Amino acid sequence: MDQNYLNLLKEKYPTPEAVYTELINLEAIQNLPKGTELYVSDVHGASEAFDHILRTGAGNVREKLENHFEDTWTIEEKDWFNLLISYPEYALEHPHFTEIKTAEWYGKTIIDLIEFMRFCAVKYTRSKLRKALPEKYTYIIEELLYTDLNQREKDLYYKNILTKLIALDQAESFIRSLSNVIQRLVIDHLHLVGDIFDRSSGENLVMDQLIHHHSVDIQWGNHDLLWMGARFGSKVNLITLLRIAARYGYLFELEKIYGLNLRPLFLHAEENYQINTAFKPKCSEDSTLLKEESEELLTKAHHALAVIQFKLEEQLIKRRPEFKMSKRLILESIDPETHEVEIEGERWKLTDFPYTQLDLEQPDRLSQKEEHIVSTLLESFQRSEKIKEYVQFLLEKGSMYLVYNNHLLFHGCIPLDDQGQFISVELEGQSVSGKDMLGAYDYYVRKASRALDTSDDFATDLMWYAWAGDRSPLFGRNKMTTFERYYIENSETHSEKRNPYFDLRDNQNVVRDILEAFGLKSSQSRIINGHTPVEVKKGESPVKADGQLIVIDGGMNEAYRNATGIAGYSLLNNSYGFQIVTHQLFKSVSELFRQGKDETTLKHMIDGKLGRTVIRETTIGHTIQKQIDLLLEVVQHIQVDESQE
Structure with a gap:
């Protein structure tokens, strides 16, 4: 290890105990389930459709509501709660909610949002979750998140916080903030696999969202x-x-x-x-x-x-x-x-x-x-x-290609004969x-x-x-x-x-050769492509080569819709594997609320992998492991220094 770098680390961690604390923290992170990644391509200035995908987590918010509330809520209740989380500003002014907005409703809604946020944050450390919280409400949200309601005194404390929020006319602002945090938590990282520009105006709105996104990469x-x-x-x-x-x-x-x-x-x-x-x-x-x-x-x-x-x-x-x-x-x-x-x-x-x-x-x-x-x-x-x-x-944030979590991302093609x-x-x-x-x-x-x-x-x-x-x-x-x-x-x-x-690219041998050329030899590795609209009307599937290659350009922009028949594909990859997402035409927010639901559909894909992927197995995990190895080396040097004193 470079001596100057070693000295800097020793200044940051002057004692073995300080290093051990950080090592324990990093090791704990390594064993958390990996966060959910969202892959999107070929936006082509379709800013409203893109915004909708980000707000709903490409249908991931609705699916998590299904998993969390299961049979305790009706389908209609989950649909409306999904719209509230995705469009809180619009929802709070919509008749469906204005007709029921009472102090009791505010209190129950905040409790439901906190409970759901806790469910969505299970993969994250407290420090990472804190970074997602709005500064003005960080303390209150953390108090509500980590309160044990089995203790009577804590239950009273919890209810007092809610009462004060409502009395001070902060309930709606608080609901909007909680909804925005949940939107962020359901997608840990965004991959944009090319083509932000052209075909329609709106690329500036898409770029502004990307610039302010918490974690994103781009393949040109x-x-x-x-x-x-x-x-x-x-x-x-x-x-x-x-x-x-x-x-x-x-x-x-x-x-x-x-x-x-x-x-x-x-x-x-x-x-x-x-x-x-x-x-x-x-x-x-x-x-x-x-x-x-x-x-x-x-x-x-x-x-x-x-x-x-x-x-x-x-x-x-x-x-x-x-x-x-x-x-x-x-x-x-x-x-x-x-x-x-x-x-x-x-x-x-x-x-x-x-x-x-x-x-x-x-x-x-x-x-x-x-x-x-x-x-x-x-x-x-x-x-x-x-x-x-x-x-x-x-x-x-961009590059011609990216190898991430053992998958290969590029927009167009690898020229072949x-x-x-x-x-x-x-x-x-x-x-x-x-x-x-x-x-x-x-x-x-x-x-x-x-x-x-x-x-x-x-x-x-x-x-x-x-x-x-x-x-x-x-x-x-x-x-x-x-x-x-x-x-x-x-x-x-x-x-x-x-x-x-x-x-x-529907040939497994060809896809495998491409993956190996990029150093990917795992049977779980995939190629993620954009560029060519999937012609759903003609029966084309976005999944190629028995699941080894996935095309996620389904025609988000209207210019391609005659060929595709849908409004685009996106792809989710959580700790269990991949889900292909089919998007229907996004007309307007008002149309969503008229229907009372979002019709994004998720289709599960079988990866053949047993168990969940943990952070240790990911690209980020490899970086963390290098930090762990360096810290172990720091411990050895500190111990040597102490023995010589």
Whole structure:
């Protein structure tokens, strides 16, 4: 052990007794059941649905109510109590509760909440529980939690506290606080397996929740890297995310939230583009309809952004021949006289292409106005304090993959060939595949973050390749056919072939090989994936390879719901094993209270594991064990020092 570090530990624990106390505490923690983990992916700005999942613990609050109160409460009582805990502010103003709010009801409700909190906190030490308590009520909550009501004097003491809370008009505030603590206790740790951004506005609300979450990690998705790359200087990433915002009708929201300067874009679009229905925004069914003039402006801006994006993409493809994407140099294959384009040896008719916006001698060249638009947008995007805060958080809490509690988490795929072998990609002369490929991407993301004033270095360009490259572990398709979908009616050209990984991940041998490549050889290890919506309507299951791989993208965002038929999957992992969670469409809080229940459903999965998992067996437990080993070494040194005195 380093002598300086040893001296610091000896200062903190100057006597063997001090070390023994800490050792006993750590050993006790090691034998507690592991906390419940929640896995969520592909939020895509669906802030209300995401908030609902966190408030309800993805149905875990309701299940714990079922386990704790069992037959002593009716199903209806448990349903309403679940809504009270999940939405205390709304519940306390709802007629179901306002009609019964009396001093007696307040007292009983607080007792029930305290009792249920005690049940939810059974896995936690007192010190960890204390960190979850609101400062203004910590003392009162602890007194109520640890009071022995079998003693008459304590029973009177307990009732006196409740009476005073009610008399001082603190009962509702106290109920809200208890409910918020329970929400926190039912989920010990949150894993967000990629794609916070795009498809709808609301990513800022999701990010704000994540930043204030008590324990979270993130595995970056392709949409996350799109935003991160834009922050790090990638012009094409920025224009792409803005095009997506225009496509889904929330570009104006981004302008307001992040202070983007869209005026040059709007002026250019108004002057140079006509209405093309292919670029009409796809607004949410639940959103307020755009005014006609706003929709027209957004349609034109959408088209202008697409053209700028295609130009920037082709500049990058030429700049990076090592990406081997020359087949996607489409603009230079356009024939303005025949209104055709040649793609991979075949010619196709173009529909309403804006030929006047191309320099026919150099099609990928931005006009002077377009250059000004891009530079203005990039400057305002990088200057945004919110963007800076969000991306810094993604760097601190995020990574390309994570091995946690003997499970492997990554968003997209491990690129494979048809035989299930890892395929490689060359990055600055180094051939990488499998685990090394994901590690290399992680390295380059962090490298790009240190050079915000450059837009065409390799690290920043790779963050676009992660979005659209045929061997990208975050894209997982042979090409991105955005151009074809806008301008070619024949759907044959719209096809994007998935990497073999997505078909082979139902093969147990392939999944086992991937796990072993990441050092995971336990039969209990799992791969947790997002990225591809599970097509429930077609009978697809989120559980692959006999339970060795689980896909949790079930379509939380409305944009995917036609394919999935549900509103997303999430995954719970408690000390007994995994539970797959199916989420139904979240309409509104008022709709939940109209129904009087939450219809989230949990499906138990059999892991084949006997007994409960304790903290000693977890990633955190391994860290604690290292602390224990160090403290044992400290004891030896202290004893040696004492013997020499």
